[in-house]
Amino acid sequence: MLTLKAAGLLDVDSGEIIRPGVIRVEGDRIVGIGDAAASDDEVLDLGDLILLPGLMDMEVNLLMGGRGENPGLSQVQDDPPTRVLRAVGNARRTLRAGFTTVRNLGLFVKTGGYLLDVALGKAIDAGWIEGPRVVPAGHAITPTGGHLDPTMFAAFMPGVLELTVEEGIANGVDEIRKAVRYQIKHGAQLIKVCCSGGVMSLTGEAGAQHYSDEELRVIVDEAHRRGLRVAAHTHGAEAVKHAVACGIDCIEHGFLMDDEAIAMLVEHDRFLVTTRRLAEAMDVSKAPPVLQAKAAEMFPKARTSIKAAYEAGVKIAVGTDAPAIPHGRNADELVTLVDWGMPPAAVLKAATVTAAELINAADRGRLAEGLLADIIGVPGDPLSDITVTRNVQFVMKGGQVYVNKN
DSSP: OEEEEESEEEETTTTEEESSEEEEEETTEEEEESOOOOTTOEEEEOTTOEEEEOEEEEEEOTTSSSTTOOTTTHHHHOOHHHHHHHHHHHHHHHHHTTEEEEEEOOBOSOOTTOOHHHHHHHHHHTTSSOOOEEEEOOBOBBOTTSTTSOOTTTTTSTTTTOOOTTTTBOOHHHHHHHHHHHHHHTTOSSEEEEOBOOTTSSSSOTTSBOSOHHHHHHHHHHHHHTTOOEEEEEEEHHHHHHHHHTTOOEEEEEEEOOHHHHHHHHHTTOEEEOOOHHHHHOOOTTSOHHHHHHHHHHHHHHHHHHHHHHHHTOEEEOOOOBTSSOTTOTTHHHHHHHHTTOOHHHHHHHTTHHHHHHTTOTTSSSOOTTSBOOEEEESSOTTTOGGGGGSOOEEEETTEEEEEOO
């Protein structure tokens, strides 16, 4: 038995720091909160740290970004083994930043159909490499020429980087059913779909709806019958409304939402994943002028829409869209959300309890008896200074210590 002793611990539900912070761990589980250590316990004194549940990032792509990548060429230069090897470093940085669970939301590269994020998650679970628990989506489902169908080469190199149905490019109900079924067959634990355009793709207006309602309903039908949720890259207000009406479970981004779209999220009890830090910190200076113009229009609206969503009572979960911001800098999202009007307690809940609800994981998200021993320590009270989450000093995942700087 291991007893962690610290200055305090966060009760996410009450939004309070309990002092002192004492947690007993056996195997991969928490077996006691506030209990005195037994005489034969191993005691780990963490001094002035405040203990939190392991944080969660509900939108990353560990297979992209990081060291050694040329963003302009990697999609055609990097083979699947290169991508997986790069992901090893990204996964390690993410875990050591205090994020013990992530959703990997959709490959959109040539892989021969292989679901690389599924393989990455298996390697982490087996203990071969360090990383967070990975909830994989496999290949994102998108129409030909839609967001996440790589279009950057099409104008001058037709035929380069053409993806298959198995790799997520699907048109019409029959292809869509096949694409969704393929992801599920090979280990996807949720389905990612592109409902609208995006900022960093040559797909026209970022808010325009890409799939018809009929096609969206097919995606939802296939996923829900197999017990999987659907996450939708969606920016435009009308696209959000159609996605919610068609049964989509979770909206990613939602920068251009209006009051009606927000009200629909509340009414239908759907989730919103934040990704706001990229609107403040993403460098688009080297992007084509058309993409810079889209960013200039959309990024300011990201600030007002997230504040309106929080105030309306939308279920908000933290996501970064890393590598849109660097892997390992995931806590910057928490800081931005506080800067933009969400209370620290609400942001921490979005990164723990609500994120766990989104992935149907009842075994994490709180420091409570019987839950997974996913525990991190920060050098100060995050309720008064959320920036301490950028300086994680202690990381335990499943009872195993990965970082202890104390």
